[in-house]
Amino acid sequence: MTDTASTPIAQPGLQSLSKSFEPAALEAHWGPEWEKRGYGVAGYRGTQAPKAGEPSFAIQLPPPNVTGTLHMGHAFNQTIMDSLTRYHRMLGNNTVWIPGTDHAGIATQIVVERQLQDQKVSRHDLGREAFVKKVWEWKEKSGNTITTQMRRMGDTVDWSREYFTMDDKLSKTVTETFVQLYEQGLIYRGKRLVNWDPILQSAVSDLEVESEEEDGSMWHIRYPLADDSGSLTVATTRPETMLGDVAVMVHPEDDRYAHLIGKQVVLPLCGRTIPIIADDYVDKAFGTGVVKVTPAHDQNDYAVGQRHKLPMICVLTLDAKINDNAPAAYQGLDRFVARKKVVADLEADGFLVEIKKHKLMVPRCARTGQVIEPMLTDQWFVAMNKAPTLPPTGGSLPPEGANFPRGGPSGNSAVFDQRSIAQKAIDAVQSGEVRFVPENWVNTYNQWMNNITDWCISRQLWWGHQIPAWYDEDGNVIVARNEAEAQAKAPGKKLRRDEDVLDTWYSSALVPFSTMGWPTQTDSATDDYNLYLPSSVLVTGYDIIFFWVARMIMMTTHFTGRVPFKHVYIHGLVKDAQGKKMSKSEGNLLDPVDLIDGIERGPLLAKRSEGLRKPETAPAVRKNTEKEFPEGIPAFGADALRFTFASLASLGRSINFDSKRCEGYRNFCNKLWNATRFVLMNCEGADCGLQNGIECDAATLDFSQCDRWIVSLLQKTEADVAKGFAEYRLDNVASTIYDFAWNEFCDWYLEIAKVQINTGTDAQKRATRRTLIRTLETLLRLAHPIIPFISEELWQKVAPVAGRAGPSVAIAAYPISQPERIDEAAIAHVAKLKALVDACRNLRGEMNVSPATRLPLYVVAQSAAEGAFLSASAAVLQALAKLSEVKLFADEAAWATAAQSAPVAVVGEARICLYMEVDVAAEKARLGKEVLRLEDQITRANTKLGNEAFVAKAPAAVLEQERKRVAEFTDALAKLREQLTRLG
Incomplete structure (x- = not known):
């Protein structure tokens, strides 16, 4: 760390301060200077090692994707985190803000594969090892964009602790936790329905799926009863999946179909007979009240199939073509080509009843834009609701509260906890160890946690943490920390490693303790593990409560017995000025660095038009951009942008960002x-x-x-x-x-x-x-x-x-x-002074006198104290109210004579007026006309209010407005009459 005690400060004083505020020069100097001096390094006020006895303050940066660039959500989130970090550092806490980037399995693999495509090379041409090497090369060359941009925002993170989730240190923690979970019976491999991207040919998490409303169709299909006694009409939005139907279902209380439950129908185009079942899942009021059941191709149908022990027939290959489980006429066809043929054949055979236009939510992969298919595949899962068992070497299950080895080779130990992973996370929030801000997000968290299903942690990619599992010739699974350990567990057997990698969110879930030295931490009070775990607060958007927040709580409580953080501050998502989600596909993105540095109209239009999912929207994007930023975006500087973000950081669900606030x-x-x-x-x-x-x-x-x-x-x-x-x-x-x-x-x-x-x-x-x-x-x-x-x-x-x-x-x-x-007396003193100044300004406005014209103020006080106050405040009052003089009268009659026709105001115990020579006759005529106008307005309003029919029919707000008008007109009329009286 730099010795800041000997670091010279800038030259003090006015001579070294430029005449105008130019943010670019300040930012270019102070950002690197803070980093050089080591102010972000963990410790006491950023300049010393952690100080025993001082409170600790720690923040974990939600690791952005290594492929990413700084977007408005990042900039908003990081402004909050940096402000909190700087605040606690200045308070003298042992402060650290830990940065890092996520290896972003899917996003990064896509980036590198696209680069290879430009060279007409595929990853399969290279092979896995060479491809992974290419990804590392890309990461070293191009993967630090976002950290550079973070520096532009002034983020004082501890760069000496910067991590990458594929680093050796964090990768060892990933392996260690996987092995321990497997040994505890909490990781297993099984065939389950998952989100599947046919282009990636990998499972994807819910977070990587974006459902958008699109125009579609609802096909009504006739399913004949097997006994030729009639038919049932089924409605579907995906007719190609009917090739895998195993049942049709109705609601058990639907009188229309109660007599058919248990009978069979013939599946059109396939000839198979399938049963009619009853299940509460069916909505009697939707469509015909009859639903097809395809457990291998629909998440809800999968649950129905589990309940009714139905077979699961998958009719799609991993690249979304019809497979051999379907009739030969459809085998090998792409899913959407097959859809057209299925519909045509249904119509030709008389099974198609009708087609209706239908709006539906279509799930697409956020990375590839491909329609997601629910696919039945072999995957690795973490059991969420199962009690852990001891590792094989641990012997029998100990009584609750006993200790057992938990840290693998490092020999760490912790209290054995028989609760499931999910239950520990639920209890951590229920007990108040983890507190959500705002508190209403606890309900969202609990709803998901109480209905949680096992977590699919495997992905069919090459970039990521390869699962530490091997298979012998007999198909037996050996989970180990490395190949040598696996071989030792299967002596003499030829082993093949599992090709899958772990879900990116798995390694991210370990960040609270993997960055703090687990499992090799010491017992020192100033050890990172003991000083900064749990961290003080997690600052994040509500969109990743399930995907990251909950999983960090689950994994940290399970492996360390501690919560990962004390508070979870959930902020809203940044949207555009009209409240629309910012996205590249919509063409309404704002780049925080463009707001800092400024960008001309042409380059801004080019940036917003690049990468539109629907190119036909380009003219609208251009029109909206030119309307919003006709001359581009001026340079606001980082401070103005940060102040804008801070001002928007309320406890709401969304933030509508208007660049005019930056101005x-x-x-x-x-x-x-x-x-x-x-x-x-x-x-x-x-x-x-x-x-x-x-x-x-x-x-x-x-x-x-x-x-x-x-x-x-x-x-x-x-x-x-x-x-x-x-x-x-x-x-x-x-x-x-x-x-x-x-x-x-x-x-x-x-x-x-x-x-x-x-x-x-x-x-x-x-x-x-x-x-x-x-x-x-x-x-x-x-x-x-x-x-x-x-x-x-x-x-x-x-x-x-x-x-x-x-x-x-x-x-x-x-x-x-x-x-x-x-000093409350001083506060009251200035409040009275302000009231006098404001009264003078109001009088000036009433008289239509320019602020540049200085008029004398005539004042009469009703008490000695008021007179003393006015005398003491005369010089300030004269300057602030732009007066030529402040003349104090002890006698009200003398004041009234001197004031003559001037407008009067009462402030506290003082009566004041701004004196100006006026044409008395003209002023009396003007005031007379205004009196007549107000009298007429009052009469009209009173007539309305005296009309019983009007009062009976008029809304309460209208009546209140009329009464308010009468009161205002009456007050104004009294002042005018007083003014006329003084004019004589």
Whole structure:
């Protein structure tokens, strides 16, 4: 780790601060600088080894695919994680954010195979070993795109701990867990129905299947009764699968068909007789109420077949052609060609009753776009609801609570737990060891976990963790950690290794402990395993609760006896400004780096038009892009993008991203930049009540109520920000910082400070400067987790002037609220001052007077205290309300005489008016017309409200609106009459 104590900081002061905020230069400097200094490395404030006794904070990055590029979901998710990490690092926790990438079995294999296709070579031409070597070569050359982009976002992960799920260390953990699960009777091989991609010729997980509504047909087919007494009409959207039908079913309570249950029908085109069965799965109201049963080609039918012990007839080959189990006329035909022939033959033979247009959800592989087939194949599974047994060497099952060896060769041990893998994960959430934020996601988790089926973990690919199983000549399975161990278990036998690889989600599920040294961890208190497992929070989208979150909980609790993380923060998914899912196929993707750097219209159109699943949508994509970004995307910078993401990080289900919000937060960065220039201009080289970084005697400082007010607001802001971080409400953190920085500090206090510096005593000026520089320095630390680049650049200039030493804001102490510094009297003082300024501005608006025109303010106070307040606030009030003078009257009659016809406002105990010479006759005429208009409006409204028929029929909202109009008109009329009275 770099010794940051000797690392020089940037040159402080105004002279080294550019006149305008240009994010590109800051990002290019500070991103690499943070990494060089080692601020992301696990430890205490990023600069020391873990400190015993300090709280730990750890985050596991959901590993993006090695084939991927940074998309908006990644950028949003990582903004949350980096903000949390920076916050806890500045708090002084033992902090680490662990990065890594997933080997992405299917996606990566497809990428490399396509490259080979361009060379007119297939993976089969190369052979498995050579192909895997090619994949590794691709990974080393092109597989780090996303980590480069993460650096652009300012992510302070611990790059020294970066992993790849195919690394040797993680691969050994994969093998070890597989062997242990097998030895415990929890992994088995069997023939089950799985999602099958005929192009990949592999099983795929549910996550890799996208179901989209498409236009289709519903074919109604007549199935004759075997006794020639009639027929049943069956509706299907996949007529080719009827070649594998083994039954038809009806609902047991459907009176139309009750007399037919147990009889037989003849399967058209095949001639086989199949039974009529009854099952609650059938929806009596859908279609004809009769459903065909094809257990080998439909997930629901598979469950029916299991319940009724029906045979399973598979009629498709692995490449989705009709196989030898179907009649000869269809054998060898592609599934969709066979569909046409089946329909034609049904019509020719008189079995086709009708064809109806039908909208249906078609499952397609997200990687290849191919329609998925449920396929009955031999696969490896993890048993989810079975109690584990001891490894073969462990002897008989011990009593509950006893210890048994669990770490394989390493000799680690843990308490033997007889609960199933699924039950441990359910109990971990039920007990509160794992807490979901928001809590409603617990219901989603429990619903899936309580209905979980065994997990298919094998894939028919070449890229991935090859399953550590071998077969001897007799077909016996030998599971071992390596070939030598397998051979030792089968001496003298010729072994063949299983060609399948493990599901990518299997290795990802192990990340919480495979990255922490399991199974070779030590007992040291500062060992990664003991320091960072469980991690503090998992930040992820709701779309992978089942695929990753649940599996991490299952595997970690099973192998370590610990939960993988304490909190699961589930955020929404990023959609476009219209609420549509962002996807390449839709042509509405936004690249986070384009938002940072900017991109011209032409290249943006090209990017969005590339890879459209439906090329015919290209004109619409172009039109929408030109409408949304007629001149391309301007450069917003990473900080503005991060602030936008933070502001959107509510607890909702989706985030509609509008790039216009980036513009607003880019303006915020500009505002902060200019405010810093102002503060440095007034504080650098001036007396700020500091000498050699040490505060001077308090007697030399005379803090005003406004100084005390901004400090009080800062304490409240710090408390609200801490609450926001604790509750994972980064939207509240962002809005709190924004409101304080823009509305309170910049718009109000800086303007007040100008007056105090220009008109105050030396002690007052000194106190104002101290407040300015200290508040700004604290604000920069407060904002750093959200906007790291600009806060670092500005802090480097401000911190030395504020008397705060340190090499970087990234490792400075995070501001902690000090409630004892909250001065409610000062808060009330400024609230009254603001009310006066606002009243003056409103009066100016009523009089249609330009803000550039300075008018005198005439004020009469009703008490001595109010008079003292007005006298003390006159200079600030004059500057903020743009007044020529503030004239205080002790006598109301004298004030009224002086005010004459000017509009009046009441603020607290004071009556005020902005004085301006007016043409009395013209003003009386104008006011008279306005009085008549309002009287007429009031009469009309009262007439309506007095009409019983109108009141009886009108909606409540309309009546309330009319009553509100009467009240508003009456109030305005009273003010006008008072004004007319004063005019005489």
